[in-house]
Amino acid sequence: MRQTERNPLQTLLLFIVALAFGFGTLIQIADQSKPDQQLDIHYQSLTTAADIIPLTNPTRAIAYTSVVSLDTLPVADKKQRFIALLLPAILISKQKHQQQRLKLDKILASKKPTSPEQTWLNQQMALYEVTTPSQLKQRMINLPNSLILAQAALETGWGSSRFFVQANNVFGIWSFDPNEKRMMASQQREGRKIYVKRYDSLLGAIDDYFLTLGRGSAYKELRQAARKTQNSQQLIRHLHRYSELGEDYIQRLATLIRHNNLKQYDQYHLQNKA
Template structure:
């Protein structure tokens, strides 16, 4: 929830139930965790926009633990640095998901699991909030094109200028219902009550939480199904009409963001 995007009442209820059941912070056991990856991750704090590592392909695996506002930069420079900030976290998170899917595929091919393997599977099912088969769990662990995620991040943060982004590494305006987790209060109130958004330890934590939200939420069942057949961002955004109270207008904004900024050119970028 931020100035540009607010969750629907149904989404709010679902998030609240999830928070009560697991504790929203506990849902992100893969988020913000310095897990082993094929490419070593460098954690970096920013002091000025000049500290942002310039974008290249392959992308350097940098996870920023703090950011600065990009609001005062010239528009073209602001957009380029914002993408350089976010794309590494997106690719690292997608790599984490790929590793988990690969391990899950290995388990699915076995007739019998060890105690440790079953414990890992049970934990992952709890994180994704599903009691279905491992095959159902596999469908929830979706990958998405870089252009789609960048477009949403740009809209939600105003290209890296929102207070939630700067003060909390919160890329998507994710609410917090757990008073024990790190969070900040929003300036707006909802139904007369204070609203909080989650504070992440790094941009990587925010991206991994984003993937988990899309993997858990019943509002994104169509998106998960579509992602199994296409990685075209202009196709997939049609299934994000429930992500925002703006509905189809939000989809149109994503469409314009991707096309106008030629974000699909980043879909081929890798670590």
């Protein structure tokens, strides 16, 4: 996306916003200062793992609509291709959410929102299940790429799980609504069938992941911590309620981040539009 000239006051405000949401997003915020700016997303399906576009930084805005199992690939190749699959969608989703946060800040700073702004605000409050704009602001968090990649790798077995391949479900998000797209799990819980959500793309899974963490009461501590730091090793401590594994889940995430040097991806950002 094309950068625009800014006066010193705008630059200062952007810096303050970057501090609020973490230094890791500074470049993305600077490039996305217009809250209603549209993203140029390329949707693509996969036939084989060879179709995965190699990862670069800056990263192309690609959202894969179908994936293939990476289970048969050599370990190093599997991990590299998995990250190339997921990171573009993560960056797109984070940029979308950053634009929403900026839009919310603009609305909160105005004395009287316009009718379209009030409509958008009402929709977002309903989506995040809150009753006030200030509560909404607390729910819209940013997370480091390394944390998201670690959870994605753990939940999918680096792109080999059935939910990932057949439903684009990256984080094992369950479905309780028979009217939404979903697939049945092979196991049951207390004699009852379990379903997981089915997404149209990996981007849809990432968007829903942010929504899940944004409105779930179990992740209040995570949201509070994310407003103070973007250090993934510190933030994962607040994910003990994400999985039944509890503390073991946190240790596995920590190991994934450390052994695979996932923090290197925290500085990745999307390409500007030509």
